[in-house]
Structures are given as structure tokens and as C-alpha cells.
Amino acid sequence: MSLNERPRRLLVTVLCATVLAGAAIGAFVTKERWLTYFGAPTEVESGPDDEHAGHDHADEGHGSAMNIELTERGLKNIGFEPFVVNPTNYDRELTLPAIVVERPGRSQIHVTAPLTGIVTAIHAVTGEAVDTGEPLFELRLTHEELVAAQKEFLESLAKLDIVRQELSRLQGLSEGVVAGKRILEQEYEQQRLEVTLRSAEQAMLLHGLTEEQIQKVQNTGSLFRNITIRAPEHGDADEACEGPHLFTIQSLGVAKGEHVEMGTELAVLADHCELHIEALAFEDDADAIRRAAESNRDVSARLLDSKSASHRLRGLEVAYVTSQIDPNSRAFKVYVRLPNKVALDKTTPSGNRVLEWRYKPGQRMQLLVPVETWENQLVLPTTAVVDEGAEAYVYRQNGDHFDQVAVHVLHRDQQAVVVANDGALFKGDIVAGEGAYQMHLAIKNKSGGAIDPHAGHNH
Numbered sequence: 001m002s003l004n005e006r007p008r009r010l011l012v013t014v015l016c017a018t019v020l021a022g023a024a025i026g027a028f029v030t031k032e033r034w035l036t037y038f039g040a041p042t043e044v045e046s047g048p049d050d051e052h053a054g055h056d057h058a059d060e061g062h063g064s065a066m067n068i069e070l071t072e073r074g075l076k077n078i079g080f081e082p083f084v085v086n087p088t089n090y091d092r093e094l095t096l097p098a099i100v101v102e103r104p105g106r107s108q109i110h111v112t113a114p115l116t117g118i119v120t121a122i123h124a125v126t127g128e129a130v131d132t133g134e135p136l137f138e139l140r141l142t143h144e145e146l147v148a149a150q151k152e153f154l155e156s157l158a159k160l161d162i163v164r165q166e167l168s169r170l171q172g173l174s175e176g177v178v179a180g181k182r183i184l185e186q187e188y189e190q191q192r193l194e195v196t197l198r199s200a201e202q203a204m205l206l207h208g209l210t211e212e213q214i215q216k217v218q219n220t221g222s223l224f225r226n227i228t229i230r231a232p233e234h235g236d237a238d239e240a241c242e243g244p245h246l247f248t249i250q251s252l253g254v255a256k257g258e259h260v261e262m263g264t265e266l267a268v269l270a271d272h273c274e275l276h277i278e279a280l281a282f283e284d285d286a287d288a289i290r291r292a293a294e295s296n297r298d299v300s301a302r303l304l305d306s307k308s309a310s311h312r313l314r315g316l317e318v319a320y321v322t323s324q325i326d327p328n329s330r331a332f333k334v335y336v337r338l339p340n341k342v343a344l345d346k347t348t349p350s351g352n353r354v355l356e357w358r359y360k361p362g363q364r365m366q367l368l369v370p371v372e373t374w375e376n377q378l379v380l381p382t383t384a385v386v387d388e389g390a391e392a393y394v395y396r397q398n399g400d401h402f403d404q405v406a407v408h409v410l411h412r413d414q415q416a417v418v419v420a421n422d423g424a425l426f427k428g429d430i431v432a433g434e435g436a437y438q439m440h441l442a443i444k445n446k447s448g449g450a451i452d453p454h455a456g457h458n459h
Contacts, residue, residue: 321333
């Protein structure tokens with residue numbers, strides 16, 4: 001090797017070493033990028049200012065897109081109501097459309113004129129309540145049969161009195177003065193008049209007079225000109241109602257001064273102390289309804305209005321099931337007894353009583369017939385579960401925020417949702433019973449996802 005070649009080789013060696021050193025330094029600086037291509041883990045040192053250093057597992061996901069934190073005012077704004085998860089038994093029910101109806105032959109009483117006459121007074125009008133025995137109408141009698149019965153009654157009384165006096169006189173005379181045949185004839189006449197008197201008395205009772213009124217006719221010796229028509233007695237003793245058992249004037253058929261014939265309808269009284277729920281069931285539901293009736297399972301019902309949608313009437317019993325199926329709709333009717341409640345009971349300034357019942361004929365209802373019981377189920381309110389496509393979510397409280405939890409829905413109806421007890425929820429968990437849908441929308445907004453207008457709604 002010549003002296004000129006040594007410096008040249010030394011220069012090449014220094015340059016190569018410099019290039020290798022630079023490459024090594026660059027590889028070290030960018031190791032987090034190129035090591036990921038080989039699946040090698042990277043280490044990130046946590047300094048004293050790292051906010052996630054030492055964070056335990058209980059706080060995982062805090063601040064992520066799958067949870068939300070709301071202030072106390074925010075919870076009030078969305079109407080938040082907590083619901084504690086607790087395994088319970090769930091009755092799967094058959095829901096039937098229904099309507100409140102009157103009981104045939106029980107709920108309506110037609111008051112008719114017992115005699116021909118003129119209406120002189122009306123004591124109760126439409127909408128007012130009356131009790132048994134209270135006066136309804138006053139009639140001035142023009143009925144010929146009643147007039148004839150009273151006339152016969154008074155004539156028989158007078159003749160009977162004369163016969164008794166004559167018989168008493170004859171019996172007071174000495175023997176031999178009056179023949180025994182004469183006394184016997186007077187006794188026969190007395191018996192005949194007593195029979196006629198009783199017949200006339202029964203005729204007046206049938207025509208509507210009371211025993212007190214007949215006694216008044218006997219004492220005064222004058223014909224009875226007016227009659228008072230009163231509210232009848234309750235004929236159905238098994239009615240189970242809460243509150244006063246009163247009649248309500250449902251309709252009024254006459255006016256004051258009107259002439260009415262015997263049998264004319266004066267008014268219709270309504271007895272709504274107990275009503276019926278008429279439900280419509282289809283032929284396929286007959287077996288389930290029959291099993292519920294055989295096992296004496298209580299059915300329930302609820303009114304279809306905004307104020308009573310969540311209120312259920314429990315402990316109802318099936319009265320009867322019709323024995324015919326409609327050939328066109330393939331449906332039959334189920335009747336359930338409905339004890340009524342008084343909603344309003346007041347007295348007007350004029351002294352008349354007004355009564356309003358809680359349940360009225362024509363109100364729409366739903367009848368709920370239990371079919372089977374599932375034991376140890378997680379039952380949530382329908383408002384606690386939000387649907388989004390194939391997924392269903394609840395929002396579980398975790399400290400000061402709410403986590404989105406996916407659940408498996410086993411069954412749902414209009415009142416509750418049954419979710420699987422598969423570890424997603426546990427006994428004692430607190431979820432949003434109300435306000436879950438608003439939380440879902442807030443998370444969608446936070447994550448930037450489009451809001452499905454139909455999310456969380458069932459059709």
C-alpha cells in the first residue's frame with residue numbers, strides 16, 4: 001500500500017462510521033413507529049403530571065364516548081328517575097281490547113206510571129242522585145180502576161160497620177125474641193163484606209197505594225187523590241261497590257203537568273255501583289283464558305287515557321265468557337266484574353245530591369290476562385331500554401356518570417321489558433328508569449354520530 005492510499009481509506013472508514021451512527025440514532029428516535037410493524041410493545045413512561053397514572057379498573061371508560069356525566073340540573077331536565085335492578089317474577093300477560101259496559105238487567109231501572117194521572121211534581125231531575133225510598137214524582141190520580149177500588153173499599157167499610165152494629169143488637173136480645181136464622185144471616189153478611197174489603201184493599205196495593213195510604217183512606221173516609229212514586233229498592237245484593245249505593249237519574253221522560261197513562265215510562269235510573277268490562281278475545285286465545293279462569297288467577301285492567309295509563313286495576317275476576325264466536329271476526333267476548341268507585345259526591349245549593357262514578361260506560365280499557373309466570377327475571381320499565389337497530393341499551397349509574405350497557409331483550413310488552421340475566425346487569429344496579437332515551441341522544445351528539453329519529457321507539 002502506498003502512502004497516498006492510507007489517508008483515502010481512513011476518510012472512507014470515518015464516513016461509513018458516521019453514517020451508521022446517524023442511522024442508529026434515527027432508528028432509536030422513531031422506534032415507536034417502526035416497532036409496531038413487528039408487533040413489539042412500546043413503553044411509555046408516566047411522569048408525575050400524567051392524569052391517568054395509577055387509574056384503577058373501576059374508572060375505565062370514564063370520559064369515553066360510551067358514558068355521559070350530567071349535572072343535577074341536567075338530570076332534572078331529562079326527568080331522570082332511578083330504577084334499582086332486582087330479580088323478580090314476571091307474569092306474561094295476554095292483552096285484550098276492552099270497554100266498560102252496563103250490566104244487562106241490573107244497571108238500568110225503568111220507572112213507569114203505576115196508574116193513569118197527571119204529573120204534579122218532579123222531585124229529581126237528570127244527573128241527580130237518589131236513595132231507595134226517596135220521592136221521584138207526584139201524580140194526581142185519574143185512574144178509574146183505582147177510584148172504583150177506593151169506592152168499593154169505603155162502601156164495604158160502611159156496610160160492614162152497619163152489619164156489626166145489627167149483629168151486636170140481635171145478640172143482645174133475649175132468646176126466643178129473634179130467630180137464630182136472622183143472626184146467622186148477619187154473620188154470613190159480615191164475612192162476605194170482610195172478603196170484599198180485603199179484595200178492595202189488595203186492589204189498591206196493586207195500583208200503587210201503600211198500607212199507610214190505605215189506612216188514611218179508611219180513617220178519613222175520603223178517596224185518595226194523589227200518589228207519590230218513590231225510588232225502588234236494590235234487588236241485587238251481591239253488588240260490590242265502594243261508597244254510597246245510590247241511583248242516578250239517567251233520563252227523564254215526562255214534564256210537570258203532563259197526563260200519563262198507566263205503564264208510561266217516567267224516568268230511567270242508573271245503578272253504576274258495579275259495571276262490567278267487555279273484552280274482545282280471538283279464538284286462538286280461548287285456551288289461555290280458560291286456563292286462567294280454571295286456576296282462579298286474578299286479571300287486571302287499565303284505562304286508556306293519559307292520566308291513568310300507568311294505573312292498573314288488580315284483583316278482578318271473570319264473570320263469564322260468551323258461548324258464541326262471531327263467524328266473521330272469529331272473536332268472542334269476555335266479561336269481567338268491575339266494582340265502581342265514587343269520584344264526586346256533593347250537594348247542590350238547592351239540596352239535591354250529585355254523584356259521579358269513577359268508571360263510566362263507554363270508557364276504553366285494556367284487559368290483562370296472566371298466561372304464565374317466569375321466575376327470577378330482570379324486569380325493567382319500558383322507558384329504561386333504548387333500541388338502536390339490533391342493539392338494546394340501558395344506562396347504569398357509575399359514580400357521577402352513566403355507562404351505556406348493552407343488554408339482551410327476552411320479552412317486552414307495553415309495561416315492562418324482560419332482559420337476560422347474563423352478567424350485563426346485576427342485582428342492586430341503578431339504571432335510568434326515566435331519561436334513558438335523552439342520555440342516548442346526548443351520547444350520540446357527543447360522539448358525532450347521526451341521530452336516528454326512531455331510536456328507542458317501538459312500533
